[in-house]
Amino acid sequence: MTVAIKVENLSKKYIISHEKKTASYETFSDSLIQTGKNIGNRILHPFQRSENDPQKEEFWALKDINFEINQGDKVGIIGRNGAGKSTLLKILSRITEPTSGKIHINGRIASLLEVGTGFHPELTGRENIYLNGAILGMTRKEIKLKFDEIVAFSEVEKFLDTPVKRYSSGMYVRLAFAVAAHLESEILVVDEVLAVGDAEFQKKCMGKMDELGGEGKTVVFVSHKMSAIRNLCNRVVVVNKGKVVNSSPTDEAIDFYLSQCVKLSKGYVDLSDKKVARQGKRKLLVSLGLLEAGSEKYRRLVKTGEVLDIEVKFNVLESLVDYCFIAFCDLSGERVFSTGTHFDKTFCQKLQGMGRLICRIDEFPLVDGEYTLDIALGTKTNGNLDYVSNALSFRVELNDYFNTGEVVLPGQGSLAVKSSWSMK
């Protein structure tokens, strides 16, 4: 079997700068001032080695990645948010360069990191097919040849000469995917684009991708949806913290991933650690843990319908914090529900100093699966001061919640809610 993609010791480093308050981009004058300062320091302290800028920090999005993909393989890439999947895809599609390492690619590569890249809202559907096609690397001849096929797939014949800004989001996505699906290539790289669009269309897209796979094309597919990965892929690469931690046949890899998600978690996480990626400006959160109700024992397994205590330790030195917010997310990163002191107002004090806050959920409503917690502390006026997403992951098992022996089947939603039925 020939190798379609061979990744060797691939690494990608980003420099992240801290404490930039106003703008995410540098200004030329900032840069000049910094250079001036550096030169000044050199002159004043000629023998001191220039220290690393404390505001800049290296971040390895990918570190020494190795794997191979054979021709005709349909490979899923899974991993938690921030694991490095998107960076990997960006390097594969040549949008950004690796810092070191190599990728050998055998065949033309078409990548679809976003549905409808380059679509212009003012242009008509017809015009956008040509525009988008060209941006994705098709020639006008190719597009003309496949035009009817694209239109048929997208089901928007009637609106071909309407500006796409008047399209419904469903039509928009259909048209965009239709163009991309007709790219001439041997390798197709797809990011989580199927998260949009209605169920029927998603099915159609999956069908199309399956068909492409059947034609011997190599497909690389990133998704958080395990069901989609199971349907489409014959192999899966698991990425975690910039490294490949598993690469095996689909079921094996998914099992590994799911068990790892929970194994890594001890039901407790230290948030005072420097390495924690926080999105707020301040470091106020100390730790987050899940407690057995009424005890001090941490746990990583929660049963549906149980009492759950969530423990938040904080250290707020100067200012006051108005609220504490917790969101429960499923593996796709989608928030299932959230709670906060500012919602139910059962606790109205401001947080100050060091302390420990307990959030009790009387009947934990989530069904079977792995979930993660986002946590934030903030003030009404400034919003979140400290915010850590995916802070803690845990597993939920559906017990006999309804006391009937019946369970909520997979695909029936993510909440278990008690209800009473009656005939009136």
Add this chain to the structure above:
Amino acid sequence: MTISKQNFQFTIEAGKAERHYWQDLWRYRELFYILAWRDISVRYKQTVIGVLWAVLRPLLTMMIFVVVFSKIAKLPSEGVPYPIFVFAAMLPWTFFASSFSDASNSLIGNSNLISKVYFPRLIIPVASVFVSLVDFIISFVILLFLMAYYSYWPTWHIVTLPLFLGLGFFATLGAGVFVASLNVKYRDFRFVVPFIVQLGLYISPVGFSTTIVPEKYQLLYYLNPMVAVIDGFRWAISGGSTALNSTEILVSGVVVTTLCLVGIVNFRKTEKTFADVI
């Protein structure tokens, strides 16, 4: 249309993009056209008079110039009807001004493309220069009508016009590509560019003739590459009755070549990080 797969073997490696780059630029050649076409057709969508704006804009500007400089300031125009004198200079200047500012902002304006799709990034600023070239052609047709109105017939000199247009094109390209790449990282240039364009109008011989610049400053003046372009346009259109000397063309040629080289080299050097910083 079968292309052997051998053609598509390549390696992604840090700092090794160079080899494919010019090849890719050729492969994506249609994108120049498509992006330019997009910008043009989008510009006049949802306007009442549509493409008429393309004609109206240069016409109005020209009329203002004529009133201000000819009627009020009474500047000399070397024996050429003043509207033609001004219009001949305004053509290349407007071309430079609009394409330079469009090109400088083009990368930021297309940041959604840059962070999601690969293609040689050089296409984006170059395509925006082409957009202004279309405006230029429309304005040029207006000039022809204007000349007919004044019964001012061109001589063989007009044949040299493409040469000066080329000089102007590359001056714009060099400057535009250079500033566009800087603009990705340093957004200061968003504010610098309009300033350059505004200032440039006064230090370029658009409303007046180069001859009024004192002798001893002439050489310095020629460092502005647009001086030779504008003088060249005038010379070609007026049939040689306005001044043009070889020194200015030479100086301008050197400046433009340097600008293009520096611009493209810098662009190529920073291009790989565009997706990371934009």
